[in-house]
Amino acid sequence: MALDSASLTALRVFREVVDRGTLTAAAAALGYTQSAVSRQITGLERAAGTALLERHRTGVRPTAAGRLVARRAAAVVDQLDAGTRELDGLPDEHAVVRLGWFATAGAVLVPRALQALARTSPGIVVVTREGYTSALVRALRSGTIDLAVLAQVPPYRPPDAESPPIATTVLTQGALRVAVPADDPLAHLAVVDVDDLRGRAWIGGPEGSGAMGVWPGLDDRPRVAHVARDWLAKLALVAGGQGITTVPAGLVGTLPAGVVALPVRGGPVEDRRVVLGRAPGADGPAVDRVAAALQETATTP
Incomplete structure (x- = not known):
């Protein structure tokens, strides 16, 4: 395996692909086209003299050689980034x-x-x-x-x-809570019943984005009014009366003005x-x- 001809860009791209699991997601994260990412991976595999990724219908995962290269790539990139920070006066x-x-x-x-x-x-x-x-x-x-x-x-x-x-x-x-606008009728309740959440407009997140989104215990099809990845954007939409969303217990103390977080009873414990x-x-x-x-x-x- 000879990686001395591999570029720093290829190593960065490879690390991103390994972390994100698909070439498409890596391309979006890096601001590249998918074909550009594919070319970088092909060049890195050519330099390595072996396959670094296993291609599957749902994405990619590193081979044994790929895992080794990913670890080395991370070390190289981190060291170069550290050098850049040092030169910047840190x-x-x-x-x-x-x-x-x-x-x-x-x-x-x-x-x-x-x-x-x-x-x-x-x-x-x-x-x-x-x-x-x-x-x-x-x-x-x-x-x-x-x-x-x-x-x-x-x-x-x-x-x-x-x-x-x-x-x-x-x-x-901790238990998941629901975030509602401060002027919403639910905001004055000590506890919200899960039945009160039916038919409400929700601020959801993209698939796989984590804890903030639609209440998972609903027994009807939720109406998602807005989709946002950023938690602050979701809470700002809630404060503006655009819908409600879920909030993990750890964020309750950081809610912006105009948003109230309430516990929910009924249905499975979330x-x-x-x-x-x-x-x-x-x-x-x-x-x-x-x-x-x-x-x-x-x-x-």
Whole structure:
């Protein structure tokens, strides 16, 4: 295998494809055409002298050689990015930890943990990336990130079925709530019955986008008025009277003016977990310290 002729662009593209699971998703994330992504992968496989991806009807996954290249690509790209930050005048770095997180975790948990870490361990540089939980699990498995804050729903199965298992630690757990405009008739109730949610306009998210969207326990076909990935956009639409949406327990204290979050009774209990996943083989004091900061932040009121 000879990768000395591989370009940095090809390595970046390959890492994105491995993390996202499809060439289409990688192209959208990078702002490339799918054909451009395909050409980069073909060139990288030619340089490697072997297939790096297995093509399937639903997407791609790395071969054994591909997993090795993904880990090496992540290391190369991260080191070059670290060098760029150094040249830009940032302080010398003693350790880099790569952290992924799903969208709503970036609203409270991750920023607070990084703020605390900057005070206690200023020598650790945390490089973060947002993604859907499914993409983050693939990134953990491929070794392109060290830690990931993941969303889980009952029955709380392991992140994937591969071996060795991805180690997980529960950060928070709580019941899902529904967010309504402050002037909505439901806003004055202590608890909303699930029957009261029938026929309402919902602010949903794209498929696979995580916890905020339509209430999962509805027994009728929901009417989705708007689709948005960003949690802040969803809540702004709620505040503007455009519909209602779900809110994980961890976001209740961060709601904007004009939005009220209420518990829901009736139907199955809709609990949600936020867990910290660690890539197999990701160890060392820096990774341990970042993990500890996230756990400490999650348990601090």
